[in-house]
Amino acid sequence: MPAALTVDGPKVIVLTDEERDSGFMSDQNLYDAIEAFFTDGLVVVENAIDVAIVDKLNNRMLQDTEKLLGGAGEVHFNHLNVNAATKGPAAGGNLSQVPPLDKEWLFPEVYANKHGARIVSNILGPRPEVHFIRSNTLLATEERQMVHADIRFEHPEHPFAIAFNTCLVDTGPENGTTELWLGTQNTNISDHRELGEPMIAEHKLEARRKIRPPCYPRIKRGSIVLRDLRLWHAGMPNPTSDVRIMLAIVYYAAWYKNGVKTPMPHSLRPTIESLENYAQSKFAVDWVPDEGYNYLNIKFSNDFSSTLTPLDKPIMSACQINLYSNQPTSNTEVSYQKAFPKEFIMAEIDGPAAFKANPEEKAKQKYSISTLQQILVKMHEDGLVVLEDVVDIAHVDTINDYMQKETDHLLEKPGSYFNHGVRSNILHCAPLKPGYIFEDIYMNPFVIQVMNAYLGARPRWNFITGNNALRHTAGLRQPVHKDIRWPDHVTAPFYVIANVPLSDFSPANGSTEFWLGSHRATTSDDQAYDEDGNITCNVKEERLEQRRSERPPIQVRMKKGSISLRDLRLWHCGMPNPSDEHRIMLATGYQARWYPNYTQRLKLPESSLNFFHHDDIEIMANFVSDEEVEQSQHTLNFSFMPSV
Known part of the structure; x- marks a missing residue:
């Protein structure tokens, strides 16, 4: 018989219901998660959030999606789709949507998930900082993104930021799971087309494909995905009529000093402080008056650079x-x-x-x-x-x-x-x-x-x-x-x-x-x-x-x-x-x-x-x-x- 094909994919840590609800995964699971992160640049923790919470949040965000598409709020489509130059970013169907920043929707299980926070702090150090809170909302589309890393500047060649994704629906190739190039997190800006662009050079992709081609994982709703910000990846088509939402929260090492802040109303301060204490993390917030506040009006920013290293100045050793x-x-x-x-x-x-x-x-x-x-x-x-x-x-x-x-x-x-x-x-x-x-x-x-x-x-x-x-x-x-x-x-x-x-x-x-x-x-x-x-x-x-x-x-x-x-x-x-x-x-x-x-x-x-x-x-x-x-x-x- 022919040898069975080995299907590549990220390491999946499956939590028991007891681990999920207690907030403490086993030491072996923690060990496996961190080793996988350093080896592949990404790890999946399955059953990290009760699906009842996930479903509730997904239904709420779908309502906001309709509002945004109807013209209510600041609409931003990621522009990395292959035909963006001719068809425009909206054709890519990749909407960057702010989740509901209201007290009743800021679930600790999501925004201060102890399993994720424990992994993140063991990699980035104490009290990691949240500087980016949005989501990847994939509409029906036949477009795919160009392979890229979420970085377009000189950066440290070691972990400094982790994208913390929460899948709100079951995700697979049939509804636009992300293309992942596992193990590429240790590459650098020299692999990009040019400084200032996130896209990876074509000859680098072909060379990497021979070593380890990309994969298209299936991820269950209620999972969290921890991805090194440097990892190569690409959004894929969603041929279904169902919107696929994945929360995207980016944690930075406290020593890195990213400068982006999320506008939030003063009334949320006690809630945010509670989340910070719960997960031993920090939220970078620009506190604004409650009157007139609407989270859907928050402007998009993907400035992932350090305030210590300007975008136009390469990092020097x-x-x-x-x-x-x-x-x-x-x-x-x-x-x-x-x-x-x-x-x-x-x-x-x-x-x-x-x-x-x-x-x-x-x-x-x-x-x-x-x-x-x-x-x-x-x-x-x-x-x-x-x-x-x-x-x-x-x-x-x-x-x-x-x-x-x-x-x-x-x-x-x-x-x-x-x-x-x-x-x-x-x-x-x-x-x-x-x-x-x-x-x-x-x-x-x-x-x-x-x-x-x-x-x-x-x-x-x-x-x-x-x-x-x-x-x-x-x-x-x-x-x-x-x-x-x-x-x-x-x-x-x-x-x-x-x-x-x-x-x-x-x-x-x-x-x-x-x-x-x-x-x-x-x-x-x-x-x-x-x-x-x-x-x-x-x-x-x-x-x-x-x-x-x-x-x-x-x-x-x-x-x-x-x-x-x-x-x-x-x-x-x-x-x-x-x-x-x-x-x-x-x-x-x-x-x-x-x-x-x-x-x-x-x-x-x-x-x-x-x-x-x-x-x-x-x-x-x-x-x-x-x-x-x-x-x-x-x-x-x-x-x-x-x-x-």
């Missing part, structure tokens, strides 16, 4: 801002870790971006939105950033003095663990005892701010250790690896290591070799196997050579007082330390809340119980005696793999 501008947007110092003349061409240099807070940011102990955006751009692009001057050097020196003296004692103990079996590098945890526990190391506000934005709201802190590159170890280096020892790891950002160097880092004392950007597409196919057939964390030699031809590795330079943030998926390796002093860096680990590792926990001293607390992270720890803490340190007693 953080390092480029330092190269070509005397004044970065936030006055934050951004640099590479080595000196270079400003006329250098970007391709001739490489290294992670380093960010130094300006006086105002230091006073607030918080990066500005502009700086945070730059950090996230480089974190997603390179998998590594450096936060400079965020730790008191006196604290660093105090810990370093203690650990330098402790090193020889550790090497004399039987069972010392050498990282990757190379006798140049040992696990060496910081002293967790009075006089050595400092807030700027373990509760650093800048680190916690970035972790909330990169990993999602309130990540978990569950790991402490240290890395000691032993002195006089010239010629000894680790194999290139990523800190993942299991197959089929997720492709979404799920874990970050924060490293605190206890001395200035450079190749002269064994600074780490990093393969910047290698985290973005790495999978377990990159990992080598040992002689017994077990997967290892080492990267296959052929993968290294391929990556080397694209972007060679570098050894970083980093000043003490800095903290580096590294995505766990990034390839790296420990290097020889020919110097006369051990090169030590501390390591703490932050895990996304959706990631299902529940067994990895810290052991912290109960004598310091009151110190270890922060509202913006969850500390996964067992508080034990000082003696038990001491006994558990410096060992390979941790695992980052899923526990379920």
